[in-house]
Amino acid sequence: MTSAWLAWRTTTRYRARTVLATIGVAVIGALLFDMLLLSRGLVISFADLLDHTGFDVRVLNSQGMSVSLARTPIVGASEFGAAVKQLPEVAFVSWIRLDRATAAVEGGNEVNVVLIGSSHTGSRVAWRLIKGTDLPDDDQTGDRCPVLLGRTLAAALKAQPGTTLRVHSGFLNQQSSLPPVSCTVVGVAEALFASADEFDLMTTMRGLQQIRGNVERDEADVVMVASAPDAGAAAAVRAIKALRPDLHAYSNEDVLEQFNQNGFTYFRQISIVLSSITVVFTFLLVATILTVSTNQRIGEIAALRALGIGRKRIASMLLWESVLIVGSGGVLALPLGGAVAVGLDRILKQMPGVPDALHFFVFEPNALVLHLVLLTATALVAATYPIWLATRLPIASTLRREVVG
Amino acid sequence: MLLSRQLATRIHAAVGDVVTIATDAEGSGGRAFRVAGIYEPTPDPMRFTAQRLEARLHLPDLVALTADPTDGASADTVDAINIRLVNPADGERFTADLRAHMPGLDVRSTSRAPEGDPFQVLDRFHLAISLVTVTGSTAFLLALMIIRAEERRETVGAMRLLGISRRTLLLEVAIEGLVIAAAGAAFGALIAFGAERIVNSVFQARYDTTLVFLRVTKSIAFRSFAIAVPLGVAAGIGASWTLLRRNILSLVGR
Numbered sequence: 001m002t003s004a005w006l007a008w009r010t011t012t013r014y015r016a017r018t019v020l021a022t023i024g025v026a027v028i029g030a031l032l033f034d035m036l037l038l039s040r041g042l043v044i045s046f047a048d049l050l051d052h053t054g055f056d057v058r059v060l061n062s063q064g065m066s067v068s069l070a071r072t073p074i075v076g077a078s079e080f081g082a083a084v085k086q087l088p089e090v091a092f093v094s095w096i097r098l099d100r101a102t103a104a105v106e107g108g109n110e111v112n113v114v115l116i117g118s119s120h121t122g123s124r125v126a127w128r129l130i131k132g133t134d135l136p137d138d139d140q141t142g143d144r145c146p147v148l149l150g151r152t153l154a155a156a157l158k159a160q161p162g163t164t165l166r167v168h169s170g171f172l173n174q175q176s177s178l179p180p181v182s183c184t185v186v187g188v189a190e191a192l193f194a195s196a197d198e199f200d201l202m203t204t205m206r207g208l209q210q211i212r213g214n215v216e217r218d219e220a221d222v223v224m225v226a227s228a229p230d231a232g233a234a235a236a237v238r239a240i241k242a243l244r245p246d247l248h249a250y251s252n253e254d255v256l257e258q259f260n261q262n263g264f265t266y267f268r269q270i271s272i273v274l275s276s277i278t279v280v281f282t283f284l285l286v287a288t289i290l291t292v293s294t295n296q297r298i299g300e301i302a303a304l305r306a307l308g309i310g311r312k313r314i315a316s317m318l319l320w321e322s323v324l325i326v327g328s329g330g331v332l333a334l335p336l337g338g339a340v341a342v343g344l345d346r347i348l349k350q351m352p353g354v355p356d357a358l359h360f361f362v363f364e365p366n367a368l369v370l371h372l373v374l375l376t377a378t379a380l381v382a383a384t385y386p387i388w389l390a391t392r393l394p395i396a397s398t399l400r401r402e403v404v405g
Numbered sequence: 406m407l408l409s410r411q412l413a414t415r416i417h418a419a420v421g422d423v424v425t426i427a428t429d430a431e432g433s434g435g436r437a438f439r440v441a442g443i444y445e446p447t448p449d450p451m452r453f454t455a456q457r458l459e460a461r462l463h464l465p466d467l468v469a470l471t472a473d474p475t476d477g478a479s480a481d482t483v484d485a486i487n488i489r490l491v492n493p494a495d496g497e498r499f500t501a502d503l504r505a506h507m508p509g510l511d512v513r514s515t516s517r518a519p520e521g522d523p524f525q526v527l528d529r530f531h532l533a534i535s536l537v538t539v540t541g542s543t544a545f546l547l548a549l550m551i552i553r554a555e556e557r558r559e560t561v562g563a564m565r566l567l568g569i570s571r572r573t574l575l576l577e578v579a580i581e582g583l584v585i586a587a588a589g590a591a592f593g594a595l596i597a598f599g600a601e602r603i604v605n606s607v608f609q610a611r612y613d614t615t616l617v618f619l620r621v622t623k624s625i626a627f628r629s630f631a632i633a634v635p636l637g638v639a640a641g642i643g644a645s646w647t648l649l650r651r652n653i654l655s656l657v658g659r
Contacts, residue, residue: 014555016647020548027541031534170504265454269608274534281538285545292552344533351526 003313007320014293018325021289025282025329025375026336032278033337033371034344034361039271041362046259049192049357050252053126055094055224056233059084059240059249073097074247077220081119084223089231089239094120095220101211102168103183103201105157110168113153113201116191117208119220126224127202132161132187135204145183145207150200152356154188161187167201167211181211193355225249267360279374282326286382290322294386299402301390306399311391318390319383326379330372338363406438406466409459411613413443426460428471436470438462448616450524456613543636550582550644558648565653578645579638586637593633594626 011018050056059080061072074080077095085093097117102110118135127148135146145167149159159165168180183203191200209216227236233251240249250258294301301314341361348360406426408418418424420440427435438460446457462470464483472480490499496514503512554561564574604619 014552017548017551017555020544020551024541024544024548027537027544031537031541281541285542289545289548289552292549292556296552296556340537344530347529347533348526350529351523 003316004320006313006317007324010297010317010321011324017289017293021286021325022329022332024285025326026332028278028282028285029330029333029371029375030337030340032275032282032374033333033367034341035271035275035278036367036371037337037341037361037363038267038344039275039367040268040364041360042267042358043256043260044362044364045357045359047252047256049355050255052192053224055092055226056252057225057227057236057240057249058255059223059225059244059247060221061247073219073221074223075219077119077223078218080244080247081220081223083243084225084240087236087239087243089228089236090225091228092226093223094118095223096126097205097208097219098221099208099212100170101201102170103153103157103199104166105159105163106166108157110166111153111156111199113167113199114194115167115169115208115211116200116202117205118202119205126193127189127191130188130190132185134187134189135202135207136186137204145181145210146186146204147183147207148187148189148202149185150194150202151188151190152194152196153199153201154185156199159185161185165201169211169213179213183207183211190357192357194357195353196349196356197352275374279378282375283378283382286322286326286378287385289325290318290383290386291389293321294318294390298390298393298398302393302395302398302402305393305395314390315387318387319380322379322383322386323376326375326382330375333371333375334368406440407442407444407461408440409446409457410443411446411456412458412460413440415458419443424460426462426470434470436466438466445615448614450616453612453614453616539632539636543640546637546640547644550640551647554644554648561645561648562653562655571649574649575642575645578641582638582641583634585641586634587630589637590630590633593629594621597621597626597629 059074061074074095077097081093081095084090096119099115099117101113101115103113104110120137129148130151131154132148135148147165147167149157154160157163157165163185165183165185166180167183189202191202194200203211225236225240227233233253237249237251237254240247304314305311345359345361348354349356349358406424408416408424413419416424418440420442422440423437424440425432425435425437427433444461446459468480472482488499490496493516496516500512500514504510561574565571598621601619601621605617608618609615
């Protein structure tokens, strides 16, 4: 009988304790797996989001990458955009302007929306079309105010492509001298950087101008640049800085670096702290269960030794028991961890301003490998003390004590 | 001017020193200021990773330093205005009024609504993690209690043979569970109190801040107690119940 088989027989004999210990390892292992997914999840997801837009350089009028409604705009956006497009390091340029507005369907209540005016259509900017058609190019349409609704806004207003919206510049209950503008919904889209707590309304630059009372303001909050493939983002950033030293150009790598240093630090650290705690916790609990279990079976182990089963096989059997409990718990931890990660991700995405498409827990093969390595190490270390106990016990006196007891 | 502790340390400045401040790295157009004091910046959990290299000047001094001579309006420009209302409850109405009078102005209340507070979300996240931990610990505790109950099988059988009722034995197990769980919870609270100082000193040193990262309050300790003790008692009773239900003779191996 091999050590593995002996260990299997023991674990099936003490079924209740094995099942409970496995559940314990599975739950704690799920938490460990989640913390490993969290350790780099936000950075991976954010990088994916940045790359998805097809732009690798962003230009702003002030330091820092947060694009908010309170940001100082870049004045003369068209002229600047055209100058940037002439640079040999640049392949494509687009710019967006943010503003506040209210929107309502006919006979419905007004809601506050974030108005996103874009110089180019969605497939080249930052949204994914769900329903209807994309925004037309300003130059090719006679439509006065075509709009795309964010997914959550479409649901809130119960609006479809073809619906007419009454859009009013400014806030709800704000006294504004500007008249409301009738806009036509051309489609429903998911803005990549939209957060769940805001409603997005996307339109062309001409549409934005209409809503603002036809006041011509050639401004942009952020100018997005796709670098030429043979030049790369770093070269494009250098060229833009040379062109306009007063503006701030950031490559996707710069944005990620800033994000990594500021917004993400807390989650990386909580992930490290909790991963360490869960590993220590799993080690302590598995070691305790194996030690108590070995003490309970000390007579049985002495009898096996008396029958001629060597120390190595006994040690190997206890190691297998540890591997069986931690291994099966660790495997169960993967789907369980996945399910828990979905729930935790949903909680964290309630943070204000977090884009709906951003995820805190993202799977990557390295996390799985590290999870398995940590649990294997835990199983080995947890079995050390029970093995030491079992292999050093004096056979004769132990058997005598058991019989007398 | 006043310097933040972090900036004073970085530039080796002390009270009474004269420091030149300029708006560019070359130091052109710089002005000399005397350091009147060094202050500890108010800890801000939203900016705890930021290096607080700050100096405080009187507004006219700052304007004189930064104003663009070609732009007359720049001498009368500020980034933000703080307002304290006579009645703080009027915040929402005041914000709406000001926005209506000055479109384009970003007006925000300094008190955050619970639904927009990131710390409320973090609180829910930590609660969810602690629930997962409690579930895992309960499974382990039950496994240990079952091993313990099995260990005492013959003792329980002998006690039953002596006439001690199931109810008395169950009560004994419950009291034992209560004492162990209470001792465990108290030990856990002690570890948390000990960890509080270590965690805070590590993170405060790491980010050079006086922000308190971990605080074990009485209410948290009480909550842990309120969860741990009933769980410990229930695990003890649950594990022993399977043993107590058995026939007396089977307990003593006959």
